[in-house]
Amino acid sequence: MAKTILLAALLLLGVSAWAKVAAPAAADPLLEQHVMAIAGELRCLVCQNQTVAESDSDLAKDLRDQVREKLKAGQSDREIIDYMIARYGDFVLWRPPFKSTTLLLWLGPGLLLIVGLVALFRRLSNARDAAETELSAAERARAARLLELRGETEET
Amino acid sequence: MVPELGQFALALAFVIALTQGILPLAGATTGNPAWMRVARPAAHGQLVFVAIAFGLLTYAFVSNDFTVEYVANNSNPRLPLGYRIAGVWGGHEGSLLLWVLILSLWMAAVTIFSRGLPDEMLARALGVMGLIAAGFLAFMLFTSNPFGRLFPAPPDGRDLNPLLQDPGMVLHPPMLYMGYVGFSVAFALAIAALASGRLDAAWARWSRPWTTVAWAFLTLGNALGSWWAYYELGWGGWWFWDPVENSSFMPWLLGTALIHSLAVTEKRGTFRNWTVLLAIVTFSFSLLGTFLVRSGVLTSVHAFASDPARGVFILAFLAVVVGGSLALYAWRAPNIRQRGGGFSLLSRESLLLTNNVLLATATGTVLLGTLYPLALEVLGLGKVSVGSPYFDTVFVPLVAPALFLIGVGPIARWKNASLPELAVRLRWALAVSLASALALPFALGRWSPAAGFGVALAAWIVATSVVSVRDRLRHEKSVTDVPRAFWGLVLAHVGVAALVAGITLVKGYEAQKEVRMDPGDTVELGGYVFRFDGVAGVAGPNYMAERATLLVTRNGKAVTTLQPSKRRYLSREKPMTEAAIDSGFTRDLYATLGDRLESGTWIVRVQVKPFVGWIWGGALLMALGGLLAASDRRYRIAVRSIRPEAQAEGGRGPAAAPAGAAQAAVSLKGGIEHG
Numbered sequence: 001m002a003k004t005i006l007l008a009a010l011l012l013l014g015v016s017a018w019a020k021v022a023a024p025a026a027a028d029p030l031l032e033q034h035v036m037a038i039a040g041e042l043r044c045l046v047c048q049n050q051t052v053a054e055s056d057s058d059l060a061k062d063l064r065d066q067v068r069e070k071l072k073a074g075q076s077d078r079e080i081i082d083y084m085i086a087r088y089g090d091f092v093l094w095r096p097p098f099k100s101t102t103l104l105l106w107l108g109p110g111l112l113l114i115v116g117l118v119a120l121f122r123r124l125s126n127a128r129d130a131a132e133t134e135l136s137a138a139e140r141a142r143a144a145r146l147l148e149l150r151g152e153t154e155e156t
Numbered sequence: 157m158v159p160e161l162g163q164f165a166l167a168l169a170f171v172i173a174l175t176q177g178i179l180p181l182a183g184a185t186t187g188n189p190a191w192m193r194v195a196r197p198a199a200h201g202q203l204v205f206v207a208i209a210f211g212l213l214t215y216a217f218v219s220n221d222f223t224v225e226y227v228a229n230n231s232n233p234r235l236p237l238g239y240r241i242a243g244v245w246g247g248h249e250g251s252l253l254l255w256v257l258i259l260s261l262w263m264a265a266v267t268i269f270s271r272g273l274p275d276e277m278l279a280r281a282l283g284v285m286g287l288i289a290a291g292f293l294a295f296m297l298f299t300s301n302p303f304g305r306l307f308p309a310p311p312d313g314r315d316l317n318p319l320l321q322d323p324g325m326v327l328h329p330p331m332l333y334m335g336y337v338g339f340s341v342a343f344a345l346a347i348a349a350l351a352s353g354r355l356d357a358a359w360a361r362w363s364r365p366w367t368t369v370a371w372a373f374l375t376l377g378n379a380l381g382s383w384w385a386y387y388e389l390g391w392g393g394w395w396f397w398d399p400v401e402n403s404s405f406m407p408w409l410l411g412t413a414l415i416h417s418l419a420v421t422e423k424r425g426t427f428r429n430w431t432v433l434l435a436i437v438t439f440s441f442s443l444l445g446t447f448l449v450r451s452g453v454l455t456s457v458h459a460f461a462s463d464p465a466r467g468v469f470i471l472a473f474l475a476v477v478v479g480g481s482l483a484l485y486a487w488r489a490p491n492i493r494q495r496g497g498g499f500s501l502l503s504r505e506s507l508l509l510t511n512n513v514l515l516a517t518a519t520g521t522v523l524l525g526t527l528y529p530l531a532l533e534v535l536g537l538g539k540v541s542v543g544s545p546y547f548d549t550v551f552v553p554l555v556a557p558a559l560f561l562i563g564v565g566p567i568a569r570w571k572n573a574s575l576p577e578l579a580v581r582l583r584w585a586l587a588v589s590l591a592s593a594l595a596l597p598f599a600l601g602r603w604s605p606a607a608g609f610g611v612a613l614a615a616w617i618v619a620t621s622v623v624s625v626r627d628r629l630r631h632e633k634s635v636t637d638v639p640r641a642f643w644g645l646v647l648a649h650v651g652v653a654a655l656v657a658g659i660t661l662v663k664g665y666e667a668q669k670e671v672r673m674d675p676g677d678t679v680e681l682g683g684y685v686f687r688f689d690g691v692a693g694v695a696g697p698n699y700m701a702e703r704a705t706l707l708v709t710r711n712g713k714a715v716t717t718l719q720p721s722k723r724r725y726l727s728r729e730k731p732m733t734e735a736a737i738d739s740g741f742t743r744d745l746y747a748t749l750g751d752r753l754e755s756g757t758w759i760v761r762v763q764v765k766p767f768v769g770w771i772w773g774g775a776l777l778m779a780l781g782g783l784l785a786a787s788d789r790r791y792r793i794a795v796r797s798i799r800p801e802a803q804a805e806g807g808r809g810p811a812a813a814p815a816g817a818a819q820a821a822v823s824l825k826g827g828i829e830h831g
């Protein structure tokens with residue numbers, strides 16, 4: 001009996017009786033992670049440059065709820081994204097879909113790189129061909145003449 | 157009366173700027189030394205009057221003069237003094253005034269530190285900067301007057317945007333503008349060189365320290381902006397690929413390319429065409445950034461001022477400056493004979509050029525992603541959003557090779573590097589980076605390809621830096637013989653490594669939990685136990701806050717106390733989240749207070765962010781490296797030693813000594829031969 005009281009007292013000393021490990025805000029943390037991953041790809045349409053995952057707005061909360069419900073109902077990521085596009089248009093996606101109007105957006109960086117590298121390679125080949133350029137005798141003479149000329153005009 | 161004086165000072169500054177833009181340029185063209193000499197005093201006069209205007213606007217803020225519309229919109233008597241002063245650049249008009257003030261400071265710096273420049277070059281460079289200043293002053297006077305009056309005066313100001321009431325925001329714009337605007341010096345020197353036909357190694361040498369210092373400031377500015385977003389926006393993110401962030405990131409990328417290409421032009425005389433173009437384009441991107449942010453074309457978390465009418469003015473100005481300088485380039489560049497030594501496919505030159513191609517492509521990509529939605533909308537092809545998922549996908553593959561080259565470039569020889577020799581010198585660096593890529597992620601808990609790749613790149617840069625320091629010390633007699641420029645290079649590259657390591661580790665190993673908490677509740681994350689000790693009401697100078705207290709322990713030992721809060725500013729409707737952060741060398745603890753549930757329970761979000769501080773620490777190292785390199789003594793001594801050549805070519809001063817003849821001849825051969 002005494003031992004039990006002591007044990008209880010020790011327990012009470014350590015932590016307050018009502019303290020507990022906090023419950024996750026979401027009922028299912030794993031599901032929530034999945035919801036946030038999808039929400040991170042969606043634009044909060046009423047905010048300025050925020051994702052649905054980041055925003056505190058009512059619309060963002062509502063969209064997160066919808067994503068959660070659809071995931072619970074067993075829909076795939078693709079289905080949920082398609083649903084959002086159908087409802088809000090391409091604007092809702094932070095990663096624009098690959099189609100005719102976004103062709104340049106997705107291929108542009110690659111094209112730029114190829115153009116840059118081709119130009120670079122041509123330039124490098126030229127540079128290699130051009131041996132260390134030495135001044136020809138004629139050029140030296142011309143330079144000396146010019147310098148002399150300038151020196152004279154300066155003195156006069 | 158006082159605000160009118162401010163406006164008058166701006167008007168005077170505008171007239172001086174016009175004079176500075178016209179007379180010295182005309183003087184340099186016609187060879188009129190008296191006109192050229194106007195440049196220096198004009199630059200000083202402009203600084204004086206712009207500073208007066210800036211001081212008077214500050215005075216209006218400090219004295220709560222709400223008859224000034226700009227003050228009424230951005231301040232409030234309850235705003236603490238420090239933020240009232242920072243409020244000067246908290247809105248559109250004041251930001252422009254800060255822009256012009258910083259431009260005047262750079263001009264004054266040019267007059268002081270460029271005594272070695274030939275008069276003609278100085279006159280042209282200051283003239284170009286004067287024209288830019290005139291454009292911005294006109295923009296202020298005609299569309300964005302900070303001294304506009306408001307009658308009757310409101311009894312109370314509207315207060316500064318709460319997001320801006322923060323020490324990070326006080327420093328962010330001045331740093332950013334120091335960088336942005338600083339590139340105008342490199343731009344002005346490039347235009348002056350094109351106009352005078354002196355596009356040679358001396359030009360590159362003059363441009364280098366200016367460019368590097370501006371770049372260092374821009375690095376700091378971007379880092380401060382990212383840090384501010386990290387703790388002020390309350391999501392724990394540190395880079396959003398927001399259009400406004402992109403606007404200052406693009407000049408940074410190009411500035412980085414410019415620094416490297418200037419190095420080649422100065423040392424080896426090659427790439428002149430490219431380098432001068434890059435100097436023009438880099439500053440053009442600074443202007444483009446100003447346009448994007450200030451015109452209100454983009455609306456984002458960072459842009460707080462928008463007025464479409466102003467956009468037209470900046471766009472026209474942008475067209476004139478960029479169009480004009482590119483036209484000058486197109487006219488003069490074909491006459492630049494590519495001189496300088498040849499170099500092989502594998503050499504320091506070719507590696508630096510490849511780095512330039514990668515950085516330019518990266519800039520193009522950011523530009524594409526930033527403007528694409530605007531372009532589609534304007535063309536009526538629909539609305540799209542381009543955000544981090546896009547940028548992360550396309551940006552990383554472009555930057556990774558550039559990071560790899562950081563390791564090779566400084567080791568490779570100029571002119572001709574041999575692959576076997578490089579391989580021998582780099583083999584243990586390669587081994588070290590592969591070993592850390594395999595081992596380090598395991599030590600942190602789990603291995604993933606992304607973490608391994610990032611760690612490998614960071615370790616590669618550090619290991620190769622060690623190799624280059626060792627080789628360098630072997631060749632110099634003593635440590636003091638190693639020039640500062642070299643230490644600057646090493647420091648900046650190690651900074652890049654720290655940045656890469658920070659990004660990799662925080663992306664790979666950050667953890668967060670969102671929980672419901674009653675007083676006494678605990679939550680465990682990453683070995684830390686957070687105990688919630690309730691929420692108390694606190695009154696700030698111009699807000700009311702609800703502040704939570706979280707006691708953090710690790711293995712039973714107290715670590716820190718975090719006090720995240722929600723502030724409700726008297727002037728605004730929506731509450732603001734104030735995160736609480738405990739910063740450490742290896743991790744940040746980040747806590748935010750969410751909503752209060754009906755039961756009185758609070759939603760609390762705690763995050764552990766490993767090595768996130770390395771991101772800004774790395775940027776700081778890069779900036780310090782830049783400043784160290786710019787302070788190298790060769791820039792001070794060199795200016796004098798290249799002077800005879802400059803004068804011989806410019807046709808002034810004593811005739812060149814025979815020894816200088818060959819040098820001058822080289823200049824002739826390589827310089828612009830336009831008659």
